[in-house]
Amino acid sequence: MNGPEIPESHPRHESLLTRHRIETGVDLGITSKQGLIAQGRGEAFDYLLGERTIPTADEAARAAAAHLLLADHPVLSVNGNVAALAPGEAVRLAEATGADIEINLFNRTQDRIKRIREHLRDHGAENVKGLTADGRIPGLENARAKVDADGIASADVVLVPLEDGDRAAALAEMGKTELVIDLNPMSRSARSATVPIVDNLLRALPNMTAQAEALADADRTTLEDIVKSFDAEAALEAAEDRIRNG
Amino acid sequence: MNGPEIPESHPRHESLLTRHRIETGVDLGITSKQGLIAQGRGEAFDYLLGERTIPTADEAARAAAAHLLLADHPVLSVNGNVAALAPGEAVRLAEATGADIEINLFNRTQDRIKRIREHLRDHGAENVKGLTADGRIPGLENARAKVDADGIASADVVLVPLEDGDRAAALAEMGKTELVIDLNPMSRSARSATVPIVDNLLRALPNMTAQAEALADADRTTLEDIVKSFDAEAALEAAEDRIRNG
Numbered sequence: 001m002n003g004p005e006i007p008e009s010h011p012r013h014e015s016l017l018t019r020h021r022i023e024t025g026v027d028l029g030i031t032s033k034q035g036l037i038a039q040g041r042g043e044a045f046d047y048l049l050g051e052r053t054i055p056t057a058d059e060a061a062r063a064a065a066a067h068l069l070l071a072d073h074p075v076l077s078v079n080g081n082v083a084a085l086a087p088g089e090a091v092r093l094a095e096a097t098g099a100d101i102e103i104n105l106f107n108r109t110q111d112r113i114k115r116i117r118e119h120l121r122d123h124g125a126e127n128v129k130g131l132t133a134d135g136r137i138p139g140l141e142n143a144r145a146k147v148d149a150d151g152i153a154s155a156d157v158v159l160v161p162l163e164d165g166d167r168a169a170a171l172a173e174m175g176k177t178e179l180v181i182d183l184n185p186m187s188r189s190a191r192s193a194t195v196p197i198v199d200n201l202l203r204a205l206p207n208m209t210a211q212a213e214a215l216a217d218a219d220r221t222t223l224e225d226i227v228k229s230f231d232a233e234a235a236l237e238a239a240e241d242r243i244r245n246g
Numbered sequence: 247m248n249g250p251e252i253p254e255s256h257p258r259h260e261s262l263l264t265r266h267r268i269e270t271g272v273d274l275g276i277t278s279k280q281g282l283i284a285q286g287r288g289e290a291f292d293y294l295l296g297e298r299t300i301p302t303a304d305e306a307a308r309a310a311a312a313h314l315l316l317a318d319h320p321v322l323s324v325n326g327n328v329a330a331l332a333p334g335e336a337v338r339l340a341e342a343t344g345a346d347i348e349i350n351l352f353n354r355t356q357d358r359i360k361r362i363r364e365h366l367r368d369h370g371a372e373n374v375k376g377l378t379a380d381g382r383i384p385g386l387e388n389a390r391a392k393v394d395a396d397g398i399a400s401a402d403v404v405l406v407p408l409e410d411g412d413r414a415a416a417l418a419e420m421g422k423t424e425l426v427i428d429l430n431p432m433s434r435s436a437r438s439a440t441v442p443i444v445d446n447l448l449r450a451l452p453n454m455t456a457q458a459e460a461l462a463d464a465d466r467t468t469l470e471d472i473v474k475s476f477d478a479e480a481a482l483e484a485a486e487d488r489i490r491n492g
Contacts, residue, residue, distance in 0.1 A: 023279055033269055033282055040286020044430070048294075048489075184290070243294075244490045 014051070015043075018085060018202060025084025030116045032107050035081045038162065045183035046200050048243040053207060056235040057199040063230035064159065064179040064195045065211035066223040068097035071157035071177070075129070077104040082161050082201065083116040087123035089205035094125070096212040099159070102151040103130030106164050108143055139170045161201050163189045181205075185239035196232055198239035260297070261289075264331060264448060271330025276362045278353050281327045284408065291429035292446050294489040299453060302481040303445040309476035310405065310425040310441045311457035312469040314343035317403035317423070321375070323350040328407050328447065329362045333369035335451035336407075340371070342458040345405070348397040349376030352410050354389055385416045407447050409435045427451075431485035442478055444485035 022039050025031030031039075053061075068074045076099050078090055083103070094101050103116050117128045133146040135153030144167060147153045152171075160168055161181035165188030172178050172192040180193035181204045190196040197204050215223065268285050271277030277285075299307075314320045322345050324336055329349070340347050349362050363374045379392040381399030390413060393399045398417075406414055407427035411434030418424050418438040426439035427450045436442040443450050461469065 019283075022283070026279055033272055036279055036282035037265075037268070037286035037289065040283040040288070041290040042286070043283065044287040044290030047432075186293075244492065246490065 014200075014202065018043075018200075021085050022081070025080065028084070028115055028119060030112060030119055031080045031084045032112075034107065035079075035084070038081060039085075042162070042183045042200070045243060048246075049183065049198070049239070050242070050246070051200070053199050053203050054239060054242050056238040057197055057204070058207065059230060060195050060197040060232075060235050061199070061204055061207040062211045062215075063227055064197055065097065065208050065215055066218075066226040067157050067177055067179060067195060068093075068099055068159065068208075069212060069215055069218070070220065070223050070227065071097075071099075071155075073155045074099035074157040074159070075152050075155040076101050077152060077158055077160045077163065078102065078116070078120065078130075079105055079162060080107075080112065080116065083119050086201050086205050087120050087125075089202065089209070091120065091124045093159075093205050093209045093212070096209045096216075100151055100155075101125055101128050102148055103128060104147065104152065104160075104167075106144065106167070108146065137167065137170045137174065139173060140167060145170075160189070161204070165189050165192075168192045185236045185243065190236060193232065195230060196236055196239075198235065260446075260448065264289075267331050268327070271326065274330070274361055274365060276358060276365055277326045277330045278358075280353065281325075281330070284327060285331075288408070288429045288446070291489060294492075295429065295444070295485070296488070296492070297446070299445050299449050300485060300488050302484040303443055303450070304453065305476060306441050306443040306478075306481050307445070307450055307453040308457045308461075309473055310443055311343065311454050311461055312464075312472040313403050313423055313425060313441060314339075314345055314405065314454075315458060315461055315464070316466065316469050316473065317343075317345075317401075319401045320345035320403040320405070321398050321401040322347050323398060323404055323406045323409065324348065324362070324366065324376075325351055325408060326353075326358065326362065329365050332447050332451050333366050333371075335448065335455070337366065337370045339405075339451050339455045339458070342455045342462075346397055346401075347371055347374050348394055349374060350393065350398065350406075350413075352390065352413070354392065383413065383416045383420065385419060386413060391416075406435070407450070411435050411438075414438045431482045431489065436482060439478065441476060442482055442485075444481065 076094050103113050120128050129148045129151035132148045135147045135149035136145045157177040159179040168189035169192045177194045179195045180189050181197045181201055182190040185198045322340050349359050366374050375394045375397035378394045381393045381395035382391045403423040405425040414435035415438045423440045425441045426435050427443045428436040431444045
């Protein structure tokens with residue numbers, strides 16, 4: 001599934017695959033109308049970025065991988081678009097870093113959560129959090145605040161790809177190390193992140209997995225050096241410069 | 247309808263109204279999944295433009311209004327997003343310029359066409375073309391090529407807001423004067439236009455209507471001077487510069 005009919009040699013392979021997956025997400029009831037609009041915004045920013053991973057995004061992916069490997073309790077937050085676009089890629093990153101996967105929806109319904117869990121399981125996820133919802137993120141209205149007490153609520157490092165700005169800011173306020181994947185370097189999500197990865201989800205997740213695998217045997221000092229040498233402000237500026245000036 | 251619950255004083259009034267209308271379009275079965283993604287792309291470009299009408303877009307709206315007033319047979323092409331976002335605005339521009347309205351869908355189904363016709367009628371449209379489909383645009387595959395023989399096929403000036411690149415290029419190939427509204431100045435639609443209006447549909451259509459009303463009593467020489475003095479290449483460059491350099 002997920003588009004085997006699109007040959008990899010097709011010049012728009014990545015773009016067509018993305019479209020196919022997001023439309024499947026709608027058909028499966030896991031991607032929302034807002035999710036489709038958000039997908040379009042991402043496409044425009046990716047187009048302006050040149051539809052490739054810029055050097056600072058690659059550095060960010062490496063720093064994010066190091067953060068996940070250093071974490072006591074890393075969690076990958078998965079929303080409807082992430083589940084539709086990159087279910088297998090999210091599962092592989094979780095495996096490479098020992099992270100939990102937690103479903104976290106802006107438009108939360110029990111039905112959508114269950115469909116997403118099913119979709120993630122179809123792609124190899126074994127233990128999916130997000131259904132208990134017995135924890136809260138302070139500073140958000142009730143429906144938006146729900147998380148699992150033994151998931152995001154108690155995580156020290158959280159990867160939030162394609163996250164809403166309010167929630168990204170609230171998570172950062174909790175003192176968590178926040179890793180954000182967002183194609184808009186001017187977004188509040190990107191700006192509130194410890195590590196903003198300004199890249200397409202479908203390039204960033206496999207890149208992070210590869211970096212995590214390459215760093216699997218690294219000692220803490222090496223990982224900490226990678227984390228320390230990453231400059232979030234400079235990465236955001238470089239991405240905005242690429243978008244603005246090509 | 248179309249969002250009376252959103253007060254005009256709200257700082258994101260225009261953006262929220264747009265969201266409301268496009269979601270209503272989905273609920274009514276007139277906006278497609280592709281339409282939602284396209285809406286998101288437009289949002290990103292509008293954000294980079296500063297969400298306002300830049301001077302060259304204002305000049306383009308004036309030149310487009312002059313073209314419509316000079317035309318023997320002007321037609322406004324309306325797709326699912328235009329019908330959802332600006333049904334009343336499209337009807338008022340048609341009235342101000344004596345243009346026909348023709349429904350023209352990338353994903354054409356008889357059911358969607360009828361729903362869109364109903365929606366346009368609810369907003370005051372009297373005579374809506376696009377159901378006969380007895381004409382063809384050369385150079386496009388069959389489903390994409392369908393137009394009315396007494397509509398777009400025989401028009402000398404066509405306004406195609408938010409048009410797909412293939413069809414915009416094919417219409418330009420037919421030698422028609424093509425007026426395009428598109429927030430991406432690098433798109434093939436914008437680049438194939440006689441007059442590219444790089445602006446938000448909800449700003450551009452009322453602006454064109456106001457310009458047409460102001461020019462209602464102008465003589466042909468005045469209108470022709472407006473048309474001649476518009477420089478499409480310069481307008482596209484100015485828009486791209488605004489997007490790239492803020």
